[in-house]
Amino acid sequence: xxxxxxxxxxxxxxxxxxxxxxxxxxxxxxxxxxxxxxxxxxxxxxxxxxxxxxxxxxxxxxxxxxxxxxxxxxxxxxxxxxxxxxxxxxxxxxxxxxxxxxxxxxxxxxxxxxxxxxxxxxxxxxxxxxxxxxxxxxxxxxxxxxxxxxxxxxxxxxxxxxxxxxxxxxxxxxxxxxxxxxxxxxxxxxxxxxxxxxxxxxxxxxxxxxxxxxxxxxxxxxxxxxxxxxxxxxxxxxxxxxxxxxxxxxxxxxxxxxxxxxxxxxxxxxxxxxxxxxxxxxxxxxxxxxxxxxxxxxxxxxxxxxxxxxxxxxxxxxxxxxxxxxxxxxxxxxxxxxxxxxxxxxxxxxxxxxxxxxxxxxxxxxxxxxxxxxxxxxxxxxxxxxxxxxxxxxxxxxxxxxxxxxxxxxxxxxxxxxxxxxxxxxxxxxxxxxxxxxxxxxxxxxxxxxxxxxxxxxxxxxxxxxxxxxxxxxxxxxxxxxxxxxxxxxxxxxxxxxxxxxxxxxxxxxxxxxxxxxxxxxxxxxxxxxxxxxxxxxxxxxxxxxxxxxxxxxxxxxxxxxxxxxxxxxxxxxxxx
Numbered sequence: 084x085x086x087x088x089x090x091x092x093x094x095x096x097x098x099x100x101x102x103x104x105x106x107x108x109x110x111x112x113x114x115x116x117x118x119x120x121x122x123x124x125x126x127x128x129x130x131x132x133x134x135x136x137x138x139x140x141x142x143x144x145x146x147x148x149x150x151x152x153x154x155x156x157x158x159x160x161x162x163x164x165x166x167x168x169x170x171x172x173x174x175x176x177x178x179x180x181x182x183x184x185x186x187x188x189x190x191x192x193x194x195x196x197x198x199x200x201x202x203x204x205x206x207x208x209x210x211x212x213x214x215x216x217x218x219x220x221x222x223x224x225x226x227x228x229x230x231x232x233x234x235x236x237x238x239x240x241x242x243x244x245x246x247x248x249x250x251x252x253x254x255x256x257x258x259x260x261x262x263x264x265x266x267x268x269x270x271x272x273x274x275x276x277x278x279x280x281x282x283x284x285x286x287x288x289x290x291x292x293x294x295x296x297x298x299x300x301x302x303x304x305x306x307x308x309x310x311x312x313x314x315x316x317x318x319x320x321x322x323x324x325x326x327x328x329x330x331x332x333x334x335x336x337x338x339x340x341x342x343x344x345x346x347x348x349x350x351x352x353x354x355x356x357x358x359x360x361x362x363x364x365x366x367x368x369x370x371x372x373x374x375x376x377x378x379x380x381x382x383x384x385x386x387x388x389x390x391x392x393x394x395x396x397x398x399x400x401x402x403x404x405x406x407x408x409x410x411x412x413x414x415x416x417x418x419x420x421x422x423x424x425x426x427x428x429x430x431x432x433x434x435x436x437x438x439x440x441x442x443x444x445x446x447x448x449x450x451x452x453x454x455x456x457x458x459x460x461x462x463x464x465x466x467x468x469x470x471x472x473x474x475x476x477x478x479x480x481x482x483x484x485x486x487x488x489x490x491x492x493x494x495x496x497x498x499x500x501x502x503x504x505x506x507x508x509x510x511x512x513x514x515x516x517x518x519x520x521x522x523x524x525x526x527x528x529x530x531x532x533x534x535x536x537x538x539x540x541x542x543x544x545x546x547x548x549x550x551x552x553x554x555x556x557x558x559x560x561x562x563x564x565x566x567x568x569x570x571x572x573x574x575x576x577x578x579x580x581x582x583x584x585x586x587x588x589x590x591x592x593x594x595x596x597x598x599x600x601x602x603x604x605x606x607x608x609x610x611x612x613x614x615x616x617x618x619x620x621x622x623x624x625x626x627x628x629x630x631x632x633x634x635x636x637x638x639x640x641x642x643x644x645x646x647x648x649x650x651x652x653x654x655x656x657x658x659x660x
Contacts, residue, residue: 135168151319175526204228231276276306354557363636369647385451520552520570
């Protein structure tokens with residue numbers, strides 16, 4: 084095979100004054116332009132920030148990556164992107180997923196970059212980078228920050244978030260004291276790294292590996308494990324090889340690869356947020372993933388990974404038990420094993436020798452942790468375009484439930500009323516919160532796990548049916564219906580639910596219905612008045628005007644090509660700036 088024409092050649096191989104200036108600039112970075120000639124430029128995308136503890140460890144991975152790039156004959160140049168810290172970034176980190184993806188895409192478009200190393204971590208960073216990689220379609224490889232260390236509280240293992248939610252309900256029910264909470268908060272985040280449950284961060288890292296964009300076996304390595312730094316060096320070497328092979332994301336993230344990722348999503352009991360992200364990533368490649376595909380695959384895939392919030396263990400246990408390769412080998416017969424990965428090899432080559440070392444953590448198809456259907460797609464007159472329920476983290480008795488609605492018109496109203504003694508609530512109630520969707524806030528925050536009213540907690544009730552057009556943390560649990568589409572802020576049926584209306588949830592039938600007539604529904608909608616947003620300018624205004632609905636992945640309409648044929652990355656004209 085002949086030498087690949089490098090993108091960076093447009094900058095550095097020119098024989099005009101522009102080339103002179105570019106080569107001179109390269110020398111200011113410490114590279115001899117004569118020695119650097121013909122070497123691929125590898126961009127290291129590093130979003131690490133002190134505003135995001137999940138990704139602080141990425142700083143330690145940059146040098147090993149650079150070392151690997153140099154070993155393979157490339158030149159590594161690090162660049163930053165917006166940090167998407169799920170804890171600090173309010174009201175939601177989801178809108179900035181799209182912004183970060185644009186940041187990366189435009190950095191690549193305008194600069195001499197031949198290949199990408201994408202260092203990821205927190206919930207939205209991983210999908211943002213994969214969306215950008217799909218749009219740029221230059222050789223790219225991803226490596227995650229890894230899950231944080233396991234915490235211990237009073238001799239017991241505690242997770243970074245799931246156990247906090249349980250403790251918070253105990254506190255609200257007066258079962259533990261404020262001093263207990265202060266003690267707990269020192270235990271749940273005892274190192275940098277991502278949440279150590281199968282929350283959104285761990286789910287998306289796992290799915291990147293399942294898609295073939297992250298090296299096999301690396302997604303679950305703990306953040307503070309030396310093997311992650313060894314993997315970083317290997318990633319540096321490999322991306323240079325990928326440039327010479329011209330191995331691009333569009334060859335890896337195929338429709339079959341996305342189906343593999345959905346099988347894995349259900350097998351691991353992953354975050355509901357992954358549905359949004361997979362749809363958005365696929366959409367950048369002109370691949371359509373309707374919600375019906377998620378439901379069909381869910382019904383064919385038992386959950387075999389016993390990790391919180393749907394199970395009892397943590398990500399470090401999963402890694403020690405064999406990690407994703409062992410999981411994928413267990414479900415190999417369901418997968419498209421010929422899909423290509425960043426190694427240049429098919430998935431089957433990575434999983435054929437994988438072993439499970441702990442059957443308590445990784446089950447099997449014959450002995451699953453949860454039967455098929457960990458994630459459920461609901462339809463009905465309340466959610467015509469669909470909604471998502473994580474059945475594996477829900478309560479069995481509520482899977483077929485009819486109850487009266489208690490309606491909150493927004494998050495602040497919900498917080499003001501939820502613990503009031505005047506709230507007319509019972510275990511049969513269905514809590515409904517609207518105006519919290521993609522356009523409604525904007526940004527579709529993780530507000531969907533509406534707190535159980537204190538009145539019920541004191542009765543020992545720990546779950547009721549909850550419905551909203553928002554999301555919930557992948558670390559959360561309960562009978563929580565999410566991503567109701569179309570959202571209430573654009574006139575979806577959720578907008579016209581009234582207190583006392585009867586709502587029926589039937590997981591077996593995949594239905595969620597408001598028990599009123601079609602005529603009554605039409606009458607209510609005809610009198611609906613759209614809410615007025617406070618956002619008149621800036622990025623929030625851009626987001627409101629262009630964001631797609633939840634069933635379409637919440638990407639921007641102008642970032643999504645209309646077809647596979649329309650996927651095209653337009654390079655810049657290289658001349659004087």
